[in-house]
Amino acid sequence: MKNNIQLEEAQSLLLNRIIPVGKCLVSLLESSGRVLSQDIKASTNIPPFSKSALDGYALIASDTRQADSSAPVQLRVIEETRAGFIAQEKVVSGTTIKVMTGSPIPNGANTLIKHEEVVRNGDYVSIFRTIKAQDNVIKAGEDIEQGKVVAQKGSLITPPLVALLAGLGISQVPVYAKAKIAFMSTGDELLDPSETLQPGKIYNSSLYGLMARCCEMGGHPLDLGIVPDEIAATTARISRGLEEADIVVSTGGVSVGDYDVMKDAMVGAGAEIIFWKVAMKPGSPIIAAVKDKKLIIGLSGNPAAAMVTFDMILTPLIKRLMGKNNPLPDKIQGVFADNFLKASPQRRFLRAKLERKDGVDCLKLTGAQASGILMSMIGCNVLVDIPAGSGPVIFGQRVSGHIVGNISDGYHQEPVEVYEEEPKREELSFS
Numbered sequence: 001m002k003n004n005i006q007l008e009e010a011q012s013l014l015l016n017r018i019i020p021v022g023k024c025l026v027s028l029l030e031s032s033g034r035v036l037s038q039d040i041k042a043s044t045n046i047p048p049f050s051k052s053a054l055d056g057y058a059l060i061a062s063d064t065r066q067a068d069s070s071a072p073v074q075l076r077v078i079e080e081t082r083a084g085f086i087a088q089e090k091v092v093s094g095t096t097i098k099v100m101t102g103s104p105i106p107n108g109a110n111t112l113i114k115h116e117e118v119v120r121n122g123d124y125v126s127i128f129r130t131i132k133a134q135d136n137v138i139k140a141g142e143d144i145e146q147g148k149v150v151a152q153k154g155s156l157i158t159p160p161l162v163a164l165l166a167g168l169g170i171s172q173v174p175v176y177a178k179a180k181i182a183f184m185s186t187g188d189e190l191l192d193p194s195e196t197l198q199p200g201k202i203y204n205s206s207l208y209g210l211m212a213r214c215c216e217m218g219g220h221p222l223d224l225g226i227v228p229d230e231i232a233a234t235t236a237r238i239s240r241g242l243e244e245a246d247i248v249v250s251t252g253g254v255s256v257g258d259y260d261v262m263k264d265a266m267v268g269a270g271a272e273i274i275f276w277k278v279a280m281k282p283g284s285p286i287i288a289a290v291k292d293k294k295l296i297i298g299l300s301g302n303p304a305a306a307m308v309t310f311d312m313i314l315t316p317l318i319k320r321l322m323g324k325n326n327p328l329p330d331k332i333q334g335v336f337a338d339n340f341l342k343a344s345p346q347r348r349f350l351r352a353k354l355e356r357k358d359g360v361d362c363l364k365l366t367g368a369q370a371s372g373i374l375m376s377m378i379g380c381n382v383l384v385d386i387p388a389g390s391g392p393v394i395f396g397q398r399v400s401g402h403i404v405g406n407i408s409d410g411y412h413q414e415p416v417e418v419y420e421e422e423p424k425r426e427e428l429s430f431s
Ligand SMILES: Nc1nc2c(c(=O)[nH]1)N[C@H]1C(S)=C(S)[C@@H](COP(=O)(O)OP(=O)(O)OC[C@H]3O[C@@H](n4cnc5c(N)ncnc54)[C@H](O)[C@@H]3O)O[C@H]1N2
Pocket: 185, 186, 187, 189, 190, 202, 203, 204, 205, 206, 207, 251, 252, 253, 254, 255, 256, 257, 260, 283, 284, 285, 299, 300, 301, 302, 303, 305, 371, 372
């Protein structure tokens, strides 16, 4: 068993053990937010045929070579067509076909003019200028060429990708199955929020926040409820979780108190401990074990510590289980828009909110930072990463962080912008 390891080592020790869950097909709408389980190749051009970009007339460009405002060219209108229909006639020299936006380009025509530019008189239109070939023609394959890989296995399905898949005629999307994560909380002091509060007891808050986070990233939580601080009961609950889920997550019982049962319960369930404690605050006493290739992760009982370690360690595991290629939280650099005056002998993660002010990414604390304070998780979308051995962090200082929660995906996928010059404090105004 390793002890007090660095966060990055903990992440890679665990990620290396993850084998993505199965694959399945889901409807287009259900696919949003899921992860593609295979490359998608365009089976057709988009658009599939060349079409008109406007309401007007399809004609042959060379017919207008002599046209000008004093000597218009006259063309005979031989048909009128619209989007969804193929013109029956062929445009030959001296003729034109009236089209609507989206109409397939009629045979023989190679350019278009909008109807406001012509004068219609019975079956004839007058054209007052020379038109170039291919004007206002949207070419077949202009958006996507047949055969092109439009999305890669392991990528997140976003609403624009849903539209693109629909445009390719894909109605059932190949995705990774949802990971099933079992959640339990140990603690004799805990009551479910549905129960009446008793003296000395508190409501189980952590479990619900973690399960909601699991849902937020498309996982399927399995609620194993509250377990008393007893080894046998905890062992039994872990074993049940292992039978039914891909990963078992618990809160509480990971420190050094008389009732901290998690390590013994894991061993009792036949699991091998991988590590205990990660050099970070909050959440340092995290413990990880493995049984039959399934991970069991015990998080701190302190609610904010549990959420921070869930975001930094569990979230990547769940994303990888569901096939995601780059599951670690995206990194960001920004300007600290607050003062945190405590020294950090240990590496510390501060709950902050990322806000862009005048083009500068600013990170402002969301409240008090003690491990039990849940309030400051509200609005937190970045965990500012303060290296071990740091002194106070002051307003205007450059800091790094990790994006957490829903804005993580797709935010700052490009390399993080590095500022040439430190913005001066007086140049920044914060509300
Ligand atoms: N002598 C030492 N004591 C502690 C140490 C230490 O190194 N030496 N480490 C501290 C740190 S740091 C942490 S973090 C906690 C971790 O404790 P546990 O994971 O064993 O958690 P508990 O003791 O069960 O609970 C801690 C705290 O959180 C409350 N809690 C627990 N579960 C929930 C829940 N599901 N929802 C809401 N609140 C919960 C619990 O009542 C406690 O107040 O240990 C320190 N101690």
